[in-house]
Amino acid sequence: MFSIFLPRDVNFSELFEKQANYAVDAASYFKELVSKGTLDEASYQKMHDIEHQGDDVAHAIFDHLNKTFITPFDREDIHALAKRLDDVVDMIYTIVNRLKVYKLTSIHKNLIEFASVIEESTRAVAHAVKGLGNMKNAKKIFEYCVEINRLENVGDSMRDAMLADLFETEKDPISVMKWKEIYQDAETVLDICEDVAHVVQSILVKQA
Amino acid sequence: MFSIFLPRDVNFSELFEKQANYAVDAASYFKELVSKGTLDEASYQKMHDIEHQGDDVAHAIFDHLNKTFITPFDREDIHALAKRLDDVVDMIYTIVNRLKVYKLTSIHKNLIEFASVIEESTRAVAHAVKGLGNMKNAKKIFEYCVEINRLENVGDSMRDAMLADLFETEKDPISVMKWKEIYQDAETVLDICEDVAHVVQSILVKQA
Amino acid sequence: MFSIFLPRDVNFSELFEKQANYAVDAASYFKELVSKGTLDEASYQKMHDIEHQGDDVAHAIFDHLNKTFITPFDREDIHALAKRLDDVVDMIYTIVNRLKVYKLTSIHKNLIEFASVIEESTRAVAHAVKGLGNMKNAKKIFEYCVEINRLENVGDSMRDAMLADLFETEKDPISVMKWKEIYQDAETVLDICEDVAHVVQSILVKQA
Numbered sequence: 082m083f084s085i086f087l088p089r090d091v092n093f094s095e096l097f098e099k100q101a102n103y104a105v106d107a108a109s110y111f112k113e114l115v116s117k118g119t120l121d122e123a124s125y126q127k128m129h130d131i132e133h134q135g136d137d138v139a140h141a142i143f144d145h146l147n148k149t150f151i152t153p154f155d156r157e158d159i160h161a162l163a164k165r166l167d168d169v170v171d172m173i174y175t176i177v178n179r180l181k182v183y184k185l186t187s188i189h190k191n192l193i194e195f196a197s198v199i200e201e202s203t204r205a206v207a208h209a210v211k212g213l214g215n216m217k218n219a220k221k222i223f224e225y226c227v228e229i230n231r232l233e234n235v236g237d238s239m240r241d242a243m244l245a246d247l248f249e250t251e252k253d254p255i256s257v258m259k260w261k262e263i264y265q266d267a268e269t270v271l272d273i274c275e276d277v278a279h280v281v282q283s284i285l286v287k288q289a
Numbered sequence: 290m291f292s293i294f295l296p297r298d299v300n301f302s303e304l305f306e307k308q309a310n311y312a313v314d315a316a317s318y319f320k321e322l323v324s325k326g327t328l329d330e331a332s333y334q335k336m337h338d339i340e341h342q343g344d345d346v347a348h349a350i351f352d353h354l355n356k357t358f359i360t361p362f363d364r365e366d367i368h369a370l371a372k373r374l375d376d377v378v379d380m381i382y383t384i385v386n387r388l389k390v391y392k393l394t395s396i397h398k399n400l401i402e403f404a405s406v407i408e409e410s411t412r413a414v415a416h417a418v419k420g421l422g423n424m425k426n427a428k429k430i431f432e433y434c435v436e437i438n439r440l441e442n443v444g445d446s447m448r449d450a451m452l453a454d455l456f457e458t459e460k461d462p463i464s465v466m467k468w469k470e471i472y473q474d475a476e477t478v479l480d481i482c483e484d485v486a487h488v489v490q491s492i493l494v495k496q497a
Numbered sequence: 498m499f500s501i502f503l504p505r506d507v508n509f510s511e512l513f514e515k516q517a518n519y520a521v522d523a524a525s526y527f528k529e530l531v532s533k534g535t536l537d538e539a540s541y542q543k544m545h546d547i548e549h550q551g552d553d554v555a556h557a558i559f560d561h562l563n564k565t566f567i568t569p570f571d572r573e574d575i576h577a578l579a580k581r582l583d584d585v586v587d588m589i590y591t592i593v594n595r596l597k598v599y600k601l602t603s604i605h606k607n608l609i610e611f612a613s614v615i616e617e618s619t620r621a622v623a624h625a626v627k628g629l630g631n632m633k634n635a636k637k638i639f640e641y642c643v644e645i646n647r648l649e650n651v652g653d654s655m656r657d658a659m660l661a662d663l664f665e666t667e668k669d670p671i672s673v674m675k676w677k678e679i680y681q682d683a684e685t686v687l688d689i690c691e692d693v694a695h696v697v698q699s700i701l702v703k704q705a
Binding site: 157241244245248254257258261279283286287 | 351352355356365386389390391392462463466467
């Protein structure tokens, strides 16, 4: 079953696993970075490197996809999965880049809490994606998808609470502007993880 | 003609009709709520419920789509239609959620005007979507699509006028920030209605 | 080779060429307009006209696509190419519309620099798109795509530098709000050009 997913000339399974690992790497490093409370050039550079490496894998998948006639599942699902996994890493990098450009060198503690949820979600994403190679995992994969959806709801509430708090306590409009964007971006990472879960579920349902 | 659209095991037509009704419900309730001029917890909760119910129908469509081999029209059109109808309700809910989080308990009169146009547009969307089951309706459906496009242009002008007015009259930068986002979101609802119209037109043209 | 791309009843090649020319027109006119340093009603109107004309071509492509059974390349690639080329023009128009609505009649010199990069990128886009009719151009088209990607990276750095500078020098929060959005939009134009390049590359790879 699903043997077509296994190596022939192109091993999509392995590439997706790599991509998912970069998502977890980006999230873990993001959590580490915001926990330190300051952003230095070396930390920024490391995040930039992860983003570049993730990009390379995504492009490898797109290239293989365009050149491969028979694919393990629907072409559009492969494309969507690779695109959305790449978006996870990109969005985390975007937040770090904003911290740098906006000179937010002293990081709100709030963001640590958010970074933990993001890390949890990327770990669930990685489990779900890595399970795709074997339909025996279907039940577990669905459970990871439910967990990703749950974390997205948690993120919605966190963002709303942080925005309400920000508008209440921060009186400098320019700081409000900067942190508002950061919190909304952080929630967007969880939205994108949910998009990945949707693609994964759609792949599973088609094969049921 | 189009009999495949009618019940067999899955009735997409009925599900789309439900979705379109939730879009109208969300828009009507949004208008009612902004007309009252204040937002209380019960009103927020009711909008949240509509959004959840709409979500359930969207997921039912996605599930059926993944499990159904023969579909009444192109799979990607069914997917796009369900996704965009869901986005309409989500976006209306997003505005109400922002009003709550930003503590905008006293609502600008401007928004009532916008809510009326949004309601009109969702009604045209519902007519267009419900007509899809029978090709005899093609001419009327096209007219609804033209109307949806017209209302999107009306919305563009309304948003521009409201933003110009906001920047002219509101001197508190944080209030500007909040209302700017609300007006842009309101216009986005009309953009999404136009996206629905595009999918509907693409379905019609393929069947002509 | 690729003769199916040439006229039969529908000439997609010609329509894409038109669309690409409107993208270049919009970008050139945008550069001219920001170089003048002020925005008058006539300039705004001219940009609005270009946007409308681009829209008409996009709709012609969508209509033909829906009515055509055999297409020169994958239907989804044709749709994506037309959609993204349309988005380029729309986004440039959006910036000009914001300048008007926000009454930014005196334009930051920074934006001229950005407008030059945008113009360069649309020219590369036009070359890449026009080359698609003949596979002998494949190598050159790939070079244009590399150039479009390079310009997107240039744009990222420009936007970051301009935002950092804005937050450092502009003390009026409402001005910060307006110009921040303009700079982010300007970079978005280059992102969309990169999306066009991705579609073009995907078409090429499939035909290799």
